[in-house]
Amino acid sequence: MTEFLGAVSGGVGLGAVYTLLALGFVIIYKSMQVISFAQPAFMFAGALLVTYLTPQIGFFLGVVVAAIGIAAVGLVVERLAIRPMVGKPVFVIAIITIGIDVIVRTIGGAFVGRDPRQIGDPWGNQTFDLAGVTIYQRHVAAVVVTTLLVLALLAFFRWTPIGLAMRASALDQEAAMAQGVSVGSVFAISWALAGALATVAGVFAATNTGGSMDRNLWLVALAALPVIILGGLDSLGGAVLGGLIIGVLQQLVAVYHRDWFPFLDTNLREITPYLVMLVVLLVRPHGLFGTKEVERV
Amino acid sequence: MTTLMKGTRWGRPELYTDYRQEMALLNTRSKKAGTIAIIALAAVLPLTVADDLLAILYAGLILAIGAIGLNLVTGYAGQVSLGHAFFVGIGAYTAAVISGDPDDRRLGYGIELMPVWLLGAGLAAALCGALIAPVATRLRGLYLAVVTLGLVFIGQYLFREFREISGGAEQSRRAAEPTLFGMNLTEDGAWTEEQKLYWFGLGLLIVMAVLARNVARSRIGRALQAIRDRDVAAGVMGVDLTRYKVIAFTLSSFYAGICGALLYASIGSFTPERFGLLMSVQFIAIVLIGGVATISGTIMGAMLIALLPRIAGELPAFVPFLSGSPSEHPNVFEFQEVMYGVLIVVFLLFEPRGLFGIWHRVRTYWKSFPFSY
Numbered sequence: 001m002t003e004f005l006g007a008v009s010g011g012v013g014l015g016a017v018y019t020l021l022a023l024g025f026v027i028i029y030k031s032m033q034v035i036s037f038a039q040p041a042f043m044f045a046g047a048l049l050v051t052y053l054t055p056q057i058g059f060f061l062g063v064v065v066a067a068i069g070i071a072a073v074g075l076v077v078e079r080l081a082i083r084p085m086v087g088k089p090v091f092v093i094a095i096i097t098i099g100i101d102v103i104v105r106t107i108g109g110a111f112v113g114r115d116p117r118q119i120g121d122p123w124g125n126q127t128f129d130l131a132g133v134t135i136y137q138r139h140v141a142a143v144v145v146t147t148l149l150v151l152a153l154l155a156f157f158r159w160t161p162i163g164l165a166m167r168a169s170a171l172d173q174e175a176a177m178a179q180g181v182s183v184g185s186v187f188a189i190s191w192a193l194a195g196a197l198a199t200v201a202g203v204f205a206a207t208n209t210g211g212s213m214d215r216n217l218w219l220v221a222l223a224a225l226p227v228i229i230l231g232g233l234d235s236l237g238g239a240v241l242g243g244l245i246i247g248v249l250q251q252l253v254a255v256y257h258r259d260w261f262p263f264l265d266t267n268l269r270e271i272t273p274y275l276v277m278l279v280v281l282l283v284r285p286h287g288l289f290g291t292k293e294v295e296r297v
Numbered sequence: 298m299t300t301l302m303k304g305t306r307w308g309r310p311e312l313y314t315d316y317r318q319e320m321a322l323l324n325t326r327s328k329k330a331g332t333i334a335i336i337a338l339a340a341v342l343p344l345t346v347a348d349d350l351l352a353i354l355y356a357g358l359i360l361a362i363g364a365i366g367l368n369l370v371t372g373y374a375g376q377v378s379l380g381h382a383f384f385v386g387i388g389a390y391t392a393a394v395i396s397g398d399p400d401d402r403r404l405g406y407g408i409e410l411m412p413v414w415l416l417g418a419g420l421a422a423a424l425c426g427a428l429i430a431p432v433a434t435r436l437r438g439l440y441l442a443v444v445t446l447g448l449v450f451i452g453q454y455l456f457r458e459f460r461e462i463s464g465g466a467e468q469s470r471r472a473a474e475p476t477l478f479g480m481n482l483t484e485d486g487a488w489t490e491e492q493k494l495y496w497f498g499l500g501l502l503i504v505m506a507v508l509a510r511n512v513a514r515s516r517i518g519r520a521l522q523a524i525r526d527r528d529v530a531a532g533v534m535g536v537d538l539t540r541y542k543v544i545a546f547t548l549s550s551f552y553a554g555i556c557g558a559l560l561y562a563s564i565g566s567f568t569p570e571r572f573g574l575l576m577s578v579q580f581i582a583i584v585l586i587g588g589v590a591t592i593s594g595t596i597m598g599a600m601l602i603a604l605l606p607r608i609a610g611e612l613p614a615f616v617p618f619l620s621g622s623p624s625e626h627p628n629v630f631e632f633q634e635v636m637y638g639v640l641i642v643v644f645l646l647f648e649p650r651g652l653f654g655i656w657h658r659v660r661t662y663w664k665s666f667p668f669s670y
Contacts, residue, residue, distance in 0.1 A: 006355070009534075034439070035439045035443065057338055060494065067391075071326070073480070081646065084581060085645070085646070090438060091375075091439070091442070092645055092649070093375045094377070094439055095377070095581060095585065095641060095645065096444060096642055096645050096646070098578060098638075098641065099582075099636070099637070099638040099640075099641030099642040099645070100326060100638065100642060101643070102578060102634065102637050102638030103635050103638035103639060103642070106631050106634045106635045106638070107635065109631065110626040110627055111626075112633050113625075147542065152534070154478060175346075195605065200561065220445065222450075222574075225443045225446065225447070226442075226443070226447060229440065229443055229444075233439070233440075246572065264458060265458060266454060266457050266458045266466070267458070268454075269456060270450065271447075271450050271451050271454045273449030274450050274451055275449075275451070277443070277444065277447055278447065281432070281436065281440070282432065282435070283443060285435050285440070
């Protein structure tokens with residue numbers, strides 16, 4: 001039982017990372033109906049920036065500065081490569097984001113070097129016991145920060161004028177425009193938000209592996225794509241719940257692989273999110289909370 | 298006038314009197330002459346070009362076959378697939394298993410007859426495509442892209458997991474060796490390995506390209522394009538969406554399988570890691586750079602992508618800050634990878650019709666020469 005609860009706590013920590021990434025995907029999707037495949041690169045670049053900033057200005061300030069920095073990168077990318085394409089088929093924009101992902105990731109990769117880089121977080125491998133279950137501090141930190149960010153986002157969408165504008169343009173872009181909402185700035189803000197969220201997610205993805213990052217960190221972000229499919233592309237709540245489900249399931253598979261799938265040598269952990277996604281899509285093509293597309297023929 | 302309408306004519310007047318004429322493969326005389334000239338030029342190329350460059354061109358020819366497959370499903374039918382690398386991998390492993398040495402540690406049946414393993418690779422991949430298509434047909438647009446992306450990861454897992462076939466993670470396995478008329482193409486003889494492989498690749502590409510072109514201008518091709526342009530409208534017109542999407546996926550996977558079976562013939566071996574997301578992105582890049590829903594454009598794009606490492610390798614001599622060694626930054630390998638992304642973004646922003654679009658513009662310029670504005 002303690003092993004199970006330990007796996008669940010680790011899964012929740014992982015799920016927090018997925019939630020942050022999925023929120024970025026959903027925010028961009030809601031604003032421009034596009035899945036941004038550039039999120040993995042932003043996450044990677046964000047974590048990388050933190051590894052460079054931490055020795056200079058400390059970890060926490062480093063994360064904040066890096067988040068702002070990557071948000072700025074998101075703004076630039078949106079303005080240069082995405083804005084000219086508004087109105088083109090969504091798949092064209094999605095493929096542009098794949099191109100951007102490759103560019104940002106390769107440029108970032110040049111700064112990694114051969115050895116894994118230390119993110120310099122204060123939690124490391126420290127643990128504490130709660131009713132006999134060993135829990136890592138870093139997982140608690142990830143959950144607390146994610147909860148705060150989700151609450152802040154909800155407040156942002158609920159009470160600020162920009163948040164209202166974003167909700168309005170997600171509902172109906174033309175109507176929002178007619179009411180004086182600047183849809184362009186909505187796009188820009190959603191990209192900046194997604195970039196900042198990806199940075200925080202990247203930091204916790206790195207702390208989850210013990211505080212170091214290498215070139216393969218971006219693969220974690222791709223596992224967040226099944227999360228948004230599971231939760232529904234346009235549902236913030238779905239992103240949170242989907243992140244937790246996928247994170248916990250993945251961690252459980254990682255721990256119990258030998259008992260559940262003795263006939264498979266390689267741990268199924270890596271592809272668990274994708275398998276879950278396939279099953280969900282067969283049953284509910286629009287995810288758990290996604291809006292069902294109405295098709296009139 | 299009536300004599301003008303008969304048969305092929307010189308390029309200038311685009312006046313067609315029936316549908317068959319408009320859809321003809323080489324509908325103008327200049328097109329016919331141009332195609333023959335290009336094929337003739339490509340055929341004599343190995344006599345003058347160095348072998349290492351020929352090996353790259355061979356890879357380009359084979360990549361073009363795979364990319365034509367992706368263009369059928371993504372370009373013509375409009376179903377974005379990021380899972381092409383998976384089908385290429387299926388083809389590569391099937392061919393290697395069928396033709397592999399039975400006494401080797403890895404599974405092999407020792408059937409070295411090329412038509413058997415080549416078709417086997419194509420059909421195995423096509424079968425996988427047909428199995429996945431029903432899932433894919435339930436999904437539209439970006440959902441499909443994400444699912445096919447997942448397919449790449451699941452595929453890589455499977456390739457690593459079946460050790461008796463692949464040897465496991467990061468283990469290489471010998472690629473199938475093409476033999477033609479009892480002559481092993483991967484061994485030097487009267488002609489070198491690269492020359493023979495190149496000619497074989499060229500011949501196969503011509504066959505596959507004509508086949509794809511014929512599919513594209515037939516009933517199936519029209520149905521696929523109708524689905525791409527508006528699936529609801531296509532359904533209303535009586536196009537069976539599920540059926541044609543399954544056909545598109547199966548055909549596309551068949552091409553991918555053929556591509557996979559031959560892609561590593563000149564290198565000699567491959568690992569499961571080859572069939573990752575980067576390969577899928579590479580194929581997407583080829584299709585976009587070449588031109589969506591064009592066969593000739595796809596071939597141009599494949600050649601450009603295949604030549605990219607070579608072009609990048611030559612650059613340090615001209616660009617002083619670019620290093621040729623992988624331990625220094627920025628180096629040519631990073632440059633090459635960045636270029637995949639840059640080419641995708643630049644072409645989509647500035648030339649959405651790809652290399653074919655550029656060619657089309659040049660052609661139109663000369664066609665209407667004195668008044669080309």
